Amino acid sequence: MRTSGVVAVSALVLNNVANAAGLTDYVLPDAGTINGGNTFPGVSLPFGVIKLGPDLYTGSDSYSGYQATGNFTGFSLLHESGTGGAPKYGVVSQMPVVGAIENPLEDHNDTRSAKDEARVGHYKASLGSGTTLEMSATHRAGLYSYTFPKDSTSSNVIVDVSHVLPSFRGQGLGQSYLGGNISVIKDPQSGSLHYEGFGSAGTARQNGLFTSADILTKRRLTRLLSEPNPLATELASYDDTPSIESTARLGAVFTFNSTQVTSRVGVSFISTDQACKNVDAEIPRDTSLATLEENVKKAWNERILSKITTTDTTNNTNLQLLYTSLYHMNIIPTNKTGENPLWSSSEPYYDDTFTLWDLFRCTTSLFQIIEPVAYEEFIRSLVDIWRHDGFMPDGRSSFSNGVTQGGSNADNVLADAYVKGVRGAVNWEDAFKAMVTDAETVPPNNNDSRDRSASTKEGRGALPDWLEHGYITTKYKRSVSQAVEYSVNDFGLYQVASGLAKTDEANRYLNRSRNWRNQWNPDMKFQDFTGFLGPRNTDGTFKKQDPLSCGGCYWGDDYYQGLPIEYSFNAHHDIEHLIELCGGTDAFIARLEAMFTPGLNPSGDSKFDKTLFNPGNEPSFTTPFLFNYVGRQDLTVKYSRFNAKSYYNPTPGGLPGNSDAGAMESWVLWVMLGLYPMTGQTTFLVGSPWFSDLTIHLGGGKELHITTTGGSEDVYYVQSLKVNGQTWDKAWVTWDDVFANGGTMEYVLGSDPVKWATGPAPPSPATQHDDSAGGDSA
Ligand SMILES: *[C@@H]1O[C@H](CO)[C@@H](O)[C@H](O)[C@H]1NC(C)=O
Ligand SMILES: *[C@@H]1O[C@H](CO)[C@@H](O)[C@H](O)[C@H]1NC(C)=O
Ligand SMILES: *[C@@H]1O[C@H](CO)[C@@H](O)[C@H](O)[C@H]1NC(C)=O
Ligand SMILES: *[C@@H]1O[C@H](CO)[C@@H](O)[C@H](O)[C@H]1NC(C)=O
Ligand SMILES: *[C@@H]1O[C@H](CO)[C@@H](O)[C@H](O)[C@H]1NC(C)=O
Ligand SMILES: *[C@@H]1O[C@H](CO)[C@@H](O)[C@H](O)[C@H]1NC(C)=O
Numbered sequence: 001m002r003t004s005g006v007v008a009v010s011a012l013v014l015n016n017v018a019n020a021a022g023l024t025d026y027v028l029p030d031a032g033t034i035n036g037g038n039t040f041p042g043v044s045l046p047f048g049v050i051k052l053g054p055d056l057y058t059g060s061d062s063y064s065g066y067q068a069t070g071n072f073t074g075f076s077l078l079h080e081s082g083t084g085g086a087p088k089y090g091v092v093s094q095m096p097v098v099g100a101i102e103n104p105l106e107d108h109n110d111t112r113s114a115k116d117e118a119r120v121g122h123y124k125a126s127l128g129s130g131t132t133l134e135m136s137a138t139h140r141a142g143l144y145s146y147t148f149p150k151d152s153t154s155s156n157v158i159v160d161v162s163h164v165l166p167s168f169r170g171q172g173l174g175q176s177y178l179g180g181n182i183s184v185i186k187d188p189q190s191g192s193l194h195y196e197g198f199g200s201a202g203t204a205r206q207n208g209l210f211t212s213a214d215i216l217t218k219r220r221l222t223r224l225l226s227e228p229n230p231l232a233t234e235l236a237s238y239d240d241t242p243s244i245e246s247t248a249r250l251g252a253v254f255t256f257n258s259t260q261v262t263s264r265v266g267v268s269f270i271s272t273d274q275a276c277k278n279v280d281a282e283i284p285r286d287t288s289l290a291t292l293e294e295n296v297k298k299a300w301n302e303r304i305l306s307k308i309t310t311t312d313t314t315n316n317t318n319l320q321l322l323y324t325s326l327y328h329m330n331i332i333p334t335n336k337t338g339e340n341p342l343w344s345s346s347e348p349y350y351d352d353t354f355t356l357w358d359l360f361r362c363t364t365s366l367f368q369i370i371e372p373v374a375y376e377e378f379i380r381s382l383v384d385i386w387r388h389d390g391f392m393p394d395g396r397s398s399f400s401n402g403v404t405q406g407g408s409n410a411d412n413v414l415a416d417a418y419v420k421g422v423r424g425a426v427n428w429e430d431a432f433k434a435m436v437t438d439a440e441t442v443p444p445n446n447n448d449s450r451d452r453s454a455s456t457k458e459g460r461g462a463l464p465d466w467l468e469h470g471y472i473t474t475k476y477k478r479s480v481s482q483a484v485e486y487s488v489n490d491f492g493l494y495q496v497a498s499g500l501a502k503t504d505e506a507n508r509y510l511n512r513s514r515n516w517r518n519q520w521n522p523d524m525k526f527q528d529f530t531g532f533l534g535p536r537n538t539d540g541t542f543k544k545q546d547p548l549s550c551g552g553c554y555w556g557d558d559y560y561q562g563l564p565i566e567y568s569f570n571a572h573h574d575i576e577h578l579i580e581l582c583g584g585t586d587a588f589i590a591r592l593e594a595m596f597t598p599g600l601n602p603s604g605d606s607k608f609d610k611t612l613f614n615p616g617n618e619p620s621f622t623t624p625f626l627f628n629y630v631g632r633q634d635l636t637v638k639y640s641r642f643n644a645k646s647y648y649n650p651t652p653g654g655l656p657g658n659s660d661a662g663a664m665e666s667w668v669l670w671v672m673l674g675l676y677p678m679t680g681q682t683t684f685l686v687g688s689p690w691f692s693d694l695t696i697h698l699g700g701g702k703e704l705h706i707t708t709t710g711g712s713e714d715v716y717y718v719q720s721l722k723v724n725g726q727t728w729d730k731a732w733v734t735w736d737d738v739f740a741n742g743g744t745m746e747y748v749l750g751s752d753p754v755k756w757a758t759g760p761a762p763p764s765p766a767t768q769h770d771d772s773a774g775g776d777s778a
């Protein structure tokens with residue numbers, strides 16, 4: 001919890017945002033931390049390995065370590081941000097404790113005596129003991145600065161190698177400490193002490209974190225601890241190099257007769273030597289917290305925040321939402337290049353992808369625009385993971401693939417990168433082979449207790465049905481939602497195959513990309529709407545299905561985390577055909593509007609007025625923009641804006657649901673920019689920007705300038721648009737129009753809808769290249 005006041009005050013004094021180095025002043029790191037948002041409020045660089053922050057115990061899962069209530073159990077180095085599933089990391093912590101410690105192996109914890117204070121590059125916690133702890137970080141090292149109470153003569157720091165963030169979900173997804181060691185070493189020259197250790201925690205593949213740390217102050221007593229055979233050694237002399245190992249409980253206590261203690265810690269997944277090198281290179285001795293904070297701010301400003309600028313400072317809340325969303329969108333994935341213990345490679349390595357199921361629509365497409373250098377590295381890393389692990393990930397953390405909720409959505413990401421011209425050092429022949437593995441090779445079953453029907457680890461578990469029938473039967477779990485995702489994945493293969501002039505493959509996968517149509521049950525009915533994506537029994541017949549129910553909507557059901565009516569909009573490469581199936585333009589508009597009508601969803605969340613549209617989950621993300629396909633761009637503006645304004649705020653509870661590693665934040669960013677990406681295609685659907693001007697800095701001096709005139713909080717319907725100086729009558733632009741070389745988009749806004757987008761509808765490539773039947777080759 002943090003005091004937004006501190007940040008907001010300095011933001012108000014800026015008047016030329018475009019040139020200010022101080023965009024971090026608009027970032028509120030505690031935004032989205034509570035009500036299930038799960039964002040990380042501690043210190044991290046963009047994609048930083050170190051995410052240094054507090055771990056709190058409340059009896060429920062602390063996904064990012066942080067909770068607004070509860071006791072501190074430690075301050076640890078590795079965290080995720082905005083994830084669900086079960087907590088990961090929280091490994092290797094330090095915990096300050098005042099007074100004599102009888103049993104260091106107990107669960108030492110402490111209350112909060114004041115709200116935590118968070119700003120970019122700096123985190124401060126105040127503990128019940130009277131101790132305050134301030135932190136900052138670099139890419140692979142962190143700095144802790146303790147101020148113990150004035151009268152303290154026994155100030156302790158417990159280093160807990162066995163500390164992890166526990167899970168209380170009871171799904172067997174919790175991590176546990178798997179073993180490690182710690183040594184306390186005296187520097188022969190300076191006489192100073194440091195610890196080196198190794199801790200391993202996880203659920204699947206064992207991966208260990210090496211640490212190397214100095215604890216600096218004058219007087220020290222050190223004890224090494226372990227369970228199950230507690231062995232507390234008081235080290236009176238520092239001449240030896242004590243070291244100890246344990247799989248149950250492990251740590252060390254450093255005791256000081258002093259109120260100021262600093263500790264700099266480096267980490268590595270390779271070795272303690274490398275951890276020591278990392279800390280020495282990144283936080284040389286005597287580096288101040290203030291210096292590190294400045295460096296973190298500079299990195300965020302230069303690498304991320306300054307990529308989108310505006311001179312429109314009329315609404316501070318909008319600026320905070322813009323920059324805070326950019327911040328939380330870019331904390332994970334983690335750039336672990338040079339720190340991969342599994343294989344050596346000249347390719348980059350990115351971990352903590354949570355998950356492409358969440359990220360492929362809005363996040364990866366924005367990632368390309370904001371950080372093209374990191375994005376290309378990320379794409380190369382996906383392909384390198386296929387080279388060495390056999391499959392690209394949908395989700396990946398701790399160096400392991402895992403948690404594939406639907407299709408093999410790395411295919412969508414690669415297709416998007418390919419059609420938008422990402423080349424650089426990406427080996428596209430290999431990238432296509434990786435996609436073909438997803439499309440043709442059945443992944444081994446990992447026997448996930450949540451779904452034993454097929455792999456949930458990687459690839460496409462339900463592939464045998466897809467290949468044999470062109471649809472997925474209820475032999476497989478999540479059959480319907482997987483089927484529509486497999487179609488989109490196959491469309492991705494078509495896109496890359498076409499680009500690589502692989503004609504046979506292109507035809508094959510374009511054809512397959514239409515197989516979602518085989519899952520269309522024309523007899524499903526809701527109000528006057530007939531025809532929805534429905535489950536098929538193993539004999540091929542359709543199973544009876546209510547378009548408004550997904551049962552438990554979870555791993556074992558026919559639809560995953562979304563209603564049949566929502567998934568029925570998700571063949572985004574074949575919208576023209578979808579409109580026909582839905583009964584034509586007017587019926588499609590009515591069906592879309594039903595998604596936003598309050599009260600129609602009996603099982604809906606009342607905080608979202610029980611709408612069928614779910615602003616808190618990804619299968620709904622594109623739905624408000626589909627009005628652009630049927631001549632009602634005004635309704636896209638109306639509903640996207642309404643939902644963004646209603647459910648997003650730069651406050652701790654200000655996300656509509658789980659951040660999903662920044663997916664939510666990237667959705668609202670696109671709404672604010674007035675564009676929406678159709679991933680895997682070059683199309684961007686046109687909305688209505690929130691600022692009078694926006695500049696997107698694309699690198700190499702290229703810029704997209706977006707301006708609006710006549711708009712205000714209540715006046716936002718598009719009256720006219722010029723693109724690159726030309727009057728525009730289409731509710732969409734392409735990558736080449738505005739991003740490849742930059743460009744301009746000039747909007748005139750007004751209070752009433754106007755029919756300005758009278759030109760061709762956005763492309764529906766799978767419909768338009770359909771020579772077989774019913775296809776309109778427009
Ligand atoms: C916190 O410490 C108290 C002892 O002071 C202990 O009884 C309790 O179990 C600890 N709680 C946690 C969550 O570690
Ligand atoms: C929180 O810390 C206080 C002070 O040490 C302790 O009395 C209390 O039991 C702790 N609460 C939990 C849930 O561990
Ligand atoms: C600690 O464990 C790691 C991983 O097994 C090992 O590489 C390292 O040598 C060990 N260090 C000590 C001092 O035992
Ligand atoms: C701690 O330091 C104070 C002042 O330097 C000294 O008076 C006291 O004896 C020291 N206590 C211990 C336990 O070393
Ligand atoms: C500023 O923006 C916020 C969020 O978009 C909005 O709720 C608020 O009404 C706006 N304030 C004014 C004065 O326009
Ligand atoms: C990723 O990390 C590697 C190794 O630290 C570094 O060389 C590379 O520049 C980083 N990528 C980005 C985009 O910062």
Ligand SMILES: *[C@@H]1O[C@H](CO)[C@@H](O)[C@H](O)[C@H]1NC(C)=O
Pocket residue numbers: 445446447
């Ligand atoms: C899954 O179960 C099958 C059959 O019992 C077994 O052959 C296979 O090794 C298991 N795979 C894993 C990853 O546990």
Ligand SMILES: *[C@@H]1O[C@H](CO)[C@@H](O)[C@H](O)[C@H]1NC(C)=O
Pocket residue numbers: 470507508511512
């Ligand atoms: C497309 O798929 C259908 C069956 O799903 C098949 O009959 C046809 O031959 C395929 N066409 C191509 C070009 O692969």
